[in-house]
Structures are given as C-alpha cells and as structure tokens.
Amino acid sequence: MLNSFGHVSLEHYLVLSAILFTIGMLGVLLRKNVLVMLMGIELMLNAVNLSFVAFSHFTGNINGQIMVFFVMTVAAAEAGVGLALAVTIFKKFKEVNIKFFENLKG
Amino acid sequence: MLTSGLLFYILAAAIVLFAIAVVMSSNPIYSALYLALTMVTLAFMFFMLNAPFIAGVQLIVYAGAVVVLFTMVMMLFDLKKEQEAFARGKFTGFIKIASAGWLCGLIAGAVYMSSEMIVSGSKAVSENTATTKNLAIELFTNYILAFEALGILLLLIAVGAVSISRIKGGTHA
Numbered sequence: 149m150l151n152s153f154g155h156v157s158l159e160h161y162l163v164l165s166a167i168l169f170t171i172g173m174l175g176v177l178l179r180k181n182v183l184v185m186l187m188g189i190e191l192m193l194n195a196v197n198l199s200f201v202a203f204s205h206f207t208g209n210i211n212g213q214i215m216v217f218f219v220m221t222v223a224a225a226e227a228g229v230g231l232a233l234a235v236t237i238f239k240k241f242k243e244v245n246i247k248f249f250e251n252l253k254g
Numbered sequence: 255m256l257t258s259g260l261l262f263y264i265l266a267a268a269i270v271l272f273a274i275a276v277v278m279s280s281n282p283i284y285s286a287l288y289l290a291l292t293m294v295t296l297a298f299m300f301f302m303l304n305a306p307f308i309a310g311v312q313l314i315v316y317a318g319a320v321v322v323l324f325t326m327v328m329m330l331f332d333l334k335k336e337q338e339a340f341a342r343g344k345f346t347g348f349i350k351i352a353s354a355g356w357l358c359g360l361i362a363g364a365v366y367m368s369s370e371m372i373v374s375g376s377k378a379v380s381e382n383t384a385t386t387k388n389l390a391i392e393l394f395t396n397y398i399l400a401f402e403a404l405g406i407l408l409l410l411i412a413v414g415a416v417s418i419s420r421i422k423g424g425t426h427a
Contacts, residue, residue, distance in 0.1 A: 156262045159365050161303075164266045166361035168273055170354045175277040177350040178340050183282045183324060187289050190320065191273055194296055197312075205303040210388055214397055216308055220315050221404050225411040227320050231327045232415040238331050 161202035169195035182237065182244045186230045193223045261302065268295045283328055290321040307386045 168191060175188025197216045204212030234244050241248045272292040276285045293316040300309035341347065393401060 156259050157369075159369050160262065160266075162365045163362050164269065166358050166365070167270055169361075170358035171270070171273040171277055173357070174351065174354045177354065178347065179277065180341055181282055183328065184277070184285050187276055187285055187324065190289065190316070191276065191292070194293070194316070197308075198296065198299065201300050201303050201305050201308060205305065210392055213305055213308055213389055214393055216305075217311070217393065218400060218404065220311065221408065224315060224320055225407060227323060228411050228415045229418065231323060232418040234327060235330065235419045236421050242332070244331065 158202055158206040162199055165195045165199040165202070168192075168198065180246050182230070182234045182246055182249075185246065186227060186234070189230075190223060190227065193219055258302070262299075265295055265299050265302070269299070283325065286321055286324045286328065289324070290317050293317040293321065307389055 172188045172191030172195060175191060176185050179185055179188070197219055200212040200216050200219070204210060204216075237248050238244050241251070269292060272288050272295060275288040276292060279285050279288065293312060297309040297312040297317070300306075300312055341350075
C-alpha cells in the first residue's frame with residue numbers, strides 16, 4: 149500500500165519547489181512587463197517558502213516557519229517598492245516596459 | 255497515506271499549471287488572477303505540511319494583500335493590448351529557457367543524489383512542535399531583534415514607496 153505513489157517524502161516537495169522557482173525565473177527573464185516580472189519574483193520567493201516549510205515539517209524544527217515570516221514580510225515590502233517604481237514609470241512613459249527603466253533618473 | 259499522496263500530486267500539478275499561466279498569459283490582469291490561484295493552492299499545501307498558521311498568513315498576505323495591490327495598480331494604469339509581451343530574440347530566448355531548465359535539472363539532481371543525506375528517514379515528525387503557540391514563543395524570544403528590524407523595514411518601505419511614486423522628473427521634486 150505504501151508504494152512510491154502514496155508516499156510523499158521531502159524530495160517531492162524540494163523538486164516541486166525547484167520547478168516553481170524555475171518558472172518564476174523564466175517569468176523574470178522572458179517578460180518585458182514590469183508587473184509580470186514582479187509576479188515572477190513573488191513566485192520565486194514562494195518556492196523558497198515551500199522548501200522552508202517542507203524542511204520544517206520533515207525535521208520537526210520550527211525555525212523554518214519563523215524564516216517564512218521574514219521572507220513574506222520582505223516580499224510584501226519588495227512588491228510595494230516595485231509597484232511604486234512601476235507607477236512612476238507609467239506616469240512618464242504611459243507604458244510599463246522594462247526598457248524604459250534606463251530613462252528613469254532624478 | 256495514499257490519499258495524501260494523491261492530494262500532493264493534484265496540488266503540485268495545479269501549482270505548476272497556474273504558475274505557467276502566470277508567466278504565459280499576455281494580459282497582466284490574468285497573470286495577477288492566476289497568481290492569486292497559485293497562492294491559494296500553496297496555502298493548501300502548507301496546510302498539508304502541518305503549518306496551518308503559515309497557511310493562513312499566506313492567504314491573508316499574498317492572496318489578500320499583494321495580489322490585490324497588483325490588481326489595483328493595474329486598474330490605475332490604462333492597459334492596452336500588449337504589443338511585445340515577451341522579450342525579443344529567438345536565440346537569447348532559447349538560451350534563457352535552456353539555462354532555466356538546466357538550473358531546475360541541477361537542483362533536482364542534487365536533491366536526488368543527496369536523498370540519503372538529508373533527513374535520513376527521520377520520520378519522527380513531531381506533531382506538537384509546530385503549533386501556533388510554539389511559533390509565537392519562538393518568534394518573540396529568540397527572534398525578537400529580527401522582528402523589530404522588520405518593523406523598521408516596513409516603516410522605511412512605506413515612506414519610500416510614497417516618496418518614489420511622487421517623483422515628477424527633473425531634479426528632486
């Protein structure tokens with residue numbers, strides 16, 4: 149009954165986390181919209197959170213979940229600043245494209 | 255045990271599909287909604303991993319705050335149909351996808367090779383250590399300095415976000 153299909157180990161969660169991180173990285177690399185790039189960063193941070201929680205569960209150590217709090221707070225702060233930058237870039241160029249970031253000074 | 259394995263595979267497939275949809279949809283508002291779905295599914299997975307408080311925080315912070323922030327900023331913009339959603343260049347695109355796949359394969363291979371080393375069969379998953387009370391005790395005793403530093407960081411971010419979005423161009427406005 150406990151075959152390889154029914155048994156979920158730590159490696160399953162780690163591989164899922166790696167796949168999610170890769171998808172987020174592709175979102176940052178391939179897209180030109182600043183908002184979608186920020187969403188890719190959020191996906192990467194969530195992949196890290198998943199591996200933290202999985203380690204915390206499978207080792208019985210609670211410190212991983214504490215670290216997830218910090219990652220979440222920093223992610224929310226990063227989204228706030230990134231969206232403020234996107235608002236600035238839209239006010240000047242009427243488009244949210246990453247190629248306009250080099251013109252953003254002063 | 256079989257049902258938990260089945261549930262894991264269903265949730266994993268949903269997470270991967272929604273994440274791919276975030277990256278691939280050319281309309282950013284669809285991306286934001288798929289991001290919300292990804293976060294909700296990840297919260298279910300955290301719940302499966304005996305972290306109910308983290309799951310609730312994930313729902314509140316990500317699906318409730320961050321994605322709503324994204325959608326509100328998008329409503330602020332006048333989004334037309336995107337002309338060039340993806341970066342140009344077939345060759346560089348291929349290199350990007352190949353390197354990302356290579357990274358994923360490297361991580362998965364490392365996990366597979368070191369599967370005896372990491373947590374070698376410590377099935378003593380203590381059910382009682384991960385309660386919310388223990389989480390709070392740990393957070394407010396050992397990590398109190400980092401907690402206060404996060405408060406200062408959030409204050410800085412609030413001031414900084416307001417001052418960035420008021421830039422008008424030219425010298426310091």
